[in-house]
Amino acid sequence: MSLSPVAAASARHPKPETAVFEYGTAGFRMKAAIMDPVVFRVGLVAALRSRALGGKIVGTMITASHNPEPDNGVKIVEPLGEMLVPQWESLATRVTNAANGDLDAVLAQIAAELKIDMNIVPRVIVARDTRPSGPALVASLVDGLRALNAEVIDAGVLTTPQLHYLTRTRNEQLANTHLYGQPTEDGYFDKLAHAFNKLIASAASGNPDFKPASLSVDGANGVGAGAFRTLIPRISSSLAAEVVNDGSAGALNDKCGADFVKVQQTFPSGVTVRPGGRYASLDGDADRIVYFYADQESKFHLLDGDKIATLAAAFLIDRLEAAGIRQGITIGVVQTAYANGSSTQYLEKVLGVPAPCAKTGVKHLHHEALAYDIGVYFEANGHGTVIFSDHMIQVLDAGLVSANASTRQALQDLRNFVDVINVTVGDAISDLLMVEAILAFKHWSLDQWDAQYTDLPNKQLKVEVPNRALFQTTNAERELTSPAGMQAEINKLVAAVPKGRSFVRPSGTEDVVRVYAEAETREQTDALGQAVVALVRQFAK
Ligand SMILES: CC(=O)N[C@H]1[C@@H](OP(=O)(O)O)O[C@H](CO)[C@@H](O)[C@@H]1O
Numbered sequence: 001m002s003l004s005p006v007a008a009a010s011a012r013h014p015k016p017e018t019a020v021f022e023y024g025t026a027g028f029r030m031k032a033a034i035m036d037p038v039v040f041r042v043g044l045v046a047a048l049r050s051r052a053l054g055g056k057i058v059g060t061m062i063t064a065s066h067n068p069e070p071d072n073g074v075k076i077v078e079p080l081g082e083m084l085v086p087q088w089e090s091l092a093t094r095v096t097n098a099a100n101g102d103l104d105a106v107l108a109q110i111a112a113e114l115k116i117d118m119n120i121v122p123r124v125i126v127a128r129d130t131r132p133s134g135p136a137l138v139a140s141l142v143d144g145l146r147a148l149n150a151e152v153i154d155a156g157v158l159t160t161p162q163l164h165y166l167t168r169t170r171n172e173q174l175a176n177t178h179l180y181g182q183p184t185e186d187g188y189f190d191k192l193a194h195a196f197n198k199l200i201a202s203a204a205s206g207n208p209d210f211k212p213a214s215l216s217v218d219g220a221n222g223v224g225a226g227a228f229r230t231l232i233p234r235i236s237s238s239l240a241a242e243v244v245n246d247g248s249a250g251a252l253n254d255k256c257g258a259d260f261v262k263v264q265q266t267f268p269s270g271v272t273v274r275p276g277g278r279y280a281s282l283d284g285d286a287d288r289i290v291y292f293y294a295d296q297e298s299k300f301h302l303l304d305g306d307k308i309a310t311l312a313a314a315f316l317i318d319r320l321e322a323a324g325i326r327q328g329i330t331i332g333v334v335q336t337a338y339a340n341g342s343s344t345q346y347l348e349k350v351l352g353v354p355a356p357c358a359k360t361g362v363k364h365l366h367h368e369a370l371a372y373d374i375g376v377y378f379e380a381n382g383h384g385t386v387i388f389s390d391h392m393i394q395v396l397d398a399g400l401v402s403a404n405a406s407t408r409q410a411l412q413d414l415r416n417f418v419d420v421i422n423v424t425v426g427d428a429i430s431d432l433l434m435v436e437a438i439l440a441f442k443h444w445s446l447d448q449w450d451a452q453y454t455d456l457p458n459k460q461l462k463v464e465v466p467n468r469a470l471f472q473t474t475n476a477e478r479e480l481t482s483p484a485g486m487q488a489e490i491n492k493l494v495a496a497v498p499k500g501r502s503f504v505r506p507s508g509t510e511d512v513v514r515v516y517a518e519a520e521t522r523e524q525t526d527a528l529g530q531a532v533v534a535l536v537r538q539f540a541k
Pocket residue numbers: 025026065338360361362379381383506507508509510514
């Protein structure tokens with residue numbers, strides 16, 4: 001009996017019988033060495049997803065973001081650049097866990113359940129970051145796609161946000177609808193550069209002394225370094241930028257990159273830091289960014305996702321007022337439990353905007369941000385963006401038609417601001433341009449930006465436990481419902497500390513439980529963090 005194409009291909013990518021996989025916050029992520037059967041099966045799922053959507057293009061990205069170089073991962077992107085819908089996360093988990101001999105049957109079951117027309121030709125874009133394990137994993141993914149007769153578009157090495165952009169614009173091109181931008185890598189850079197150069201020109205107008213700011217970008221030795229370097233010549237009149245940690249020497253994310261800088265609260269290696277200089281770190285797939293600087297005593301200062309969100313919100317409010325359209329436009333800034341307490345306070349008390357708390361994972365933040373005309377959302381680690389409602393865009397466009405001399409420039413600034421933002425997904429490069437444009441408008445250095453509010457000392461810790469599933473949360477992950485009795489113990493510790501806050505949640509991307517603590521002083525913060533870590537160990541048994 002001859003084997004079906006799926007069975008024949010799956011024999012080349014056997015799943016170890018006992019292996020269990022789960023599509024988590026960031027897709028599948030693990031040691032690259034054990035990923036082959038997973039990516040092959042994700043190829044099958046992506047092809048099926050495209051068929052279920054009538055042949056629309058689905059994106060697949062091979063990356064493990066900020067995790068160490070030997071790790072890798074894979075995630076599926078919806079046609080308009082959104083994260084995979086929850087129903088299909090479960091289907092992806094189901095297919096990756098099917099026994100080797102059951103794959104055909106499982107696919108047929110799913111097709112029958114969802115009434116998928118198996119004659120449709122699937123179309124799937126494939127991209128990867130710079131990890132050495134990437135090419136072999138792409139080959140396995142493509143093997144899965146081909147087993148279901150998919151048309152494969154190999155986009156090579158891209159940042160995660162570029163893959164989202166390309167997926168969206170290729171679909172728009174296919175459907176002959178309005179293009180978010182030209183459906184090429186060049187189109188991506190042109191769109192961002194064009195909007196950014198206009199914003200800087202506006203910020204510089206009337207100021208003969210305007211000089212482009214100098215910025216040094218830590219590329220985490222990853223894909224963002226090359227991507228940002230491609231952009232530099234296109235924005236050279238607006239920003240004097242250089243890239244360090246470009247992958248020519250160190251390992252990916254090793255003592256550098258946005259996650260290292262945020263979690264360790266220290267300078268990345270490979271960067272010569274001068275007091276007064278301006279620095280930013282990207283993560284390994286360039287969807288996160290944090291800024292940092294040294295003061296006159298060479299002390300480290302971090303400007304994280306919370307600082308970026310507050311900067312963006314304050315600027316947008318200012319421009320809306322100058323454009324005469326603040327009335328009737330709702331603004332919200334969505335955060336997670338990891339947001340510094342001072343940032344939430346600043347948003348609610350100083351800027352007067354709602355700052356709801358969502359569960360960790362940008363898809364949760366994105367969802368909540370849809371409730372506003374301008375939805376700013378950032379995780380504290382620097383992953384986020386700004387999204388705009390149709391109403392907001394209509395108000396803007398209508399305003400531009402009838403603008404008078406005093407409001408026109410502010411309206412145009414807002415329009416260019418919308419264009420510099422990657423609304424499909426958090427994008428380090430687009431966020432960097434947004435920050436630089438705002439700083440140019442404000443004539444701010446990093447310490448002036450930082451002075452808007454003072455972060456409470458904070459600490460993130462992780463604890464390895466026998467079974468992290470024991471830890472369950474509610475209230476946007478700020479309280480534990482299990483293990484029984486543990487939240488009451490945390491509450492007691494927190495109550496004893498001025499401005500204390502602490503919470504515990506299981507990671508969705510690593511086999512650890514995370515602990516967060518903040519308090520009025522560094523000593524209190526560290527002591528609170530350690531006390532909660534001890535509780536985790538005690539209750540994990
Ligand atoms: C505290 C923290 O930074 N957690 C990160 C991390 O999730 P965990 O579920 O905490 O492992 O990876 C996610 C995916 O990149 C990101 O969305 C999230 O913010």
